[in-house]
Amino acid sequence: MIGFLHGLESFVKYVALLVPKNRQKRQGNNRENQQYIDAIKGFI
Secondary structure, eight states, rough: OOHHHHHHHHHHHHHHHHHHHHTTTTTHHHHHHHHHHHHHHHOO
């Protein structure tokens, strides 16, 4: 179970790195991604 959560966190970080590159024009994305990562970490 812990391995699954760790893999999920790594996946979220990977996606969070990809999204800003695809949408650099929108500065709000970084803020939204950080909130999403914080929510995942809070859940873990």
